[in-house]
Amino acid sequence: MHGPPIGSRIDSLLEALWRANGTELLLTAGMPPQIRVGGDLQPIPGQGPLTATATDAVLAEVLLPEQADVWKTAHEYDFTFGWRSTARVRGNAFSQRGTTALNLRIIPRTVPTLAELGLPPAMTEFARRREGLVLVTGPTGAGKSATLAAMINQININRACHIITIEDPIEYMHEHKRSAVNQREIASDTASFSAGLRSALREGPDVLLIGELRDLESIRIALNMAETTGTLVFATLPAHNTVESLTRVVDVFPAEQRSQIRVQLSAALAGVLCQQLVPRVGGGLVAAYEVLVANAKIRNLIRDGDTDRLRDRVVSGGTEGMMTFEMSLSELVRGGEVTYETALARSLHPKDIEASPTVPAQYPEERPRAHSRNNKKKLFTR
Template identity: 55%
Template sequence: MEHLLRYLWDNNATDLHLCAGTEPRVRIDGKLFAIPGSEPLSVDFLDAVLTGLLSEEDADTYLADRQLDFAFSWADTARFRANAYFQLDRPALALRLIPSQIPTPEEIGLPESAASLLTRPHGLVLMTGPTGSGKSTTLAAMIGWINRNRPLHIITIEDPIEYVHPPQYALVNQREVGQDCESFEQALKAALREDPDVVLVGEMRDLETIQLTLTLAETGHLVFATLHTNDASQT
């Protein structure tokens, strides 16, 4: 597994796909390529990789649900968002590289109109778009700016945690669904009693999560959240 992650890193790839019965593939500049000289991966190899990455509890969930979202760190080099799943009754794994450095709003070209939201005292900021459009990276840059520049309490609720925000000028507490809390709903209810100024909701998946997110925004908090949509009308 180490040599596959190294190949991804050395070739500026964004994604790594591991499927039993086929060669490992990486995504470079939006296109998938088989890693040169690689051979089809065995079920035993994928099982060993997942055993090394998953806790016993996560492994049980993966086998029961036949899929699992999680994240992990590769030494001090990088962090990955991962989805383990089954296809043709065989294990598979998709990895997305998360940059180790949190980008600044300037580095991602955040418009001035959006940057002005970072100093708001309260309200709801929705980051919308299809998968891979940069929602997580944009929110990470915005939370990173607040962390560096405002003396506030930030709570993030994610599944899984992607970017890690060490406290700087702000106090940052990050909660991962399934590890630090049972659900988005539970964490949002608790957040109302945890004196937050800023709350990041990784994904609004259901009606109760949406209602609690709106309640936070209406009660004097600055709330950031994402929605998976393809266009403005869907949003």
């Protein structure tokens, strides 16, 4: 759903965000409007603290009447709207201590390309596939939506097929090129991800994009479509590395079903891209990637639940396009885009970070695998 023509107050705040090359605008009562630039929040110069009345007024500028009715009862609401001819905005309104707060994320209208995003070559190969499951994962705000949009755009340009996306909300708008692209938004076009996926089984997609795998039923349908219907499925979920991405898919299911799900995942999986944004030298953010390609050895490890050896296979799979975060961070250090200290701080395996020729290596102790469940060696429950 798209909001009404926006008012002058929100227009000026978004202009300040755009001019600062920021990514997010945070509005909450009691402090000045905040923008996120280079990963950090900072106040917009010259703006005083917002009142509760002011945040209510800003939200009223961007919601349609029917959206405002939902907000009044739910006290949390996702929405999108267009800003000038420059960008679209993804918004979330929420109530805190009885007042309205908003987080707005700016999305350029132009869909990025794989080259513009600097995505690993494996992503081009994933886009050429005719079936299988590709997971794009990472923490919130890591740029997963842009990556998925670039993948869909690549297919749209090069292949005559039917693409369906199920999103909450729609962020990047795709035009029909060689492909027919039908984009469905939760609430306005379908009731839920699981409902949209059940319907997609009868809609004949060649390529299916799932904005987020949120529940057991959605994951089950995605696996079935990737494995049995000749559909190329892209999906996203929050995770901090490729192994955790696979763990999250399996652990949604009851323990007695996980063995069968591992078998199905090993057959359906094409690969995993996990990404995170890292502070760039000179300001801004740059993406670091971890890539897993589902070759025969990877599939066997997934099927057997032997995840403690997955990372070793990724390390040795460079000729097939695989890489660890440490390989990606080392490349960014060598290119002068990220400092050695930043790379060390972002790594769970700092001894694998390669220093630049002018920086001596100083390895701290490896950190515990904080994102592994209970820090156990085996991540898939047998």
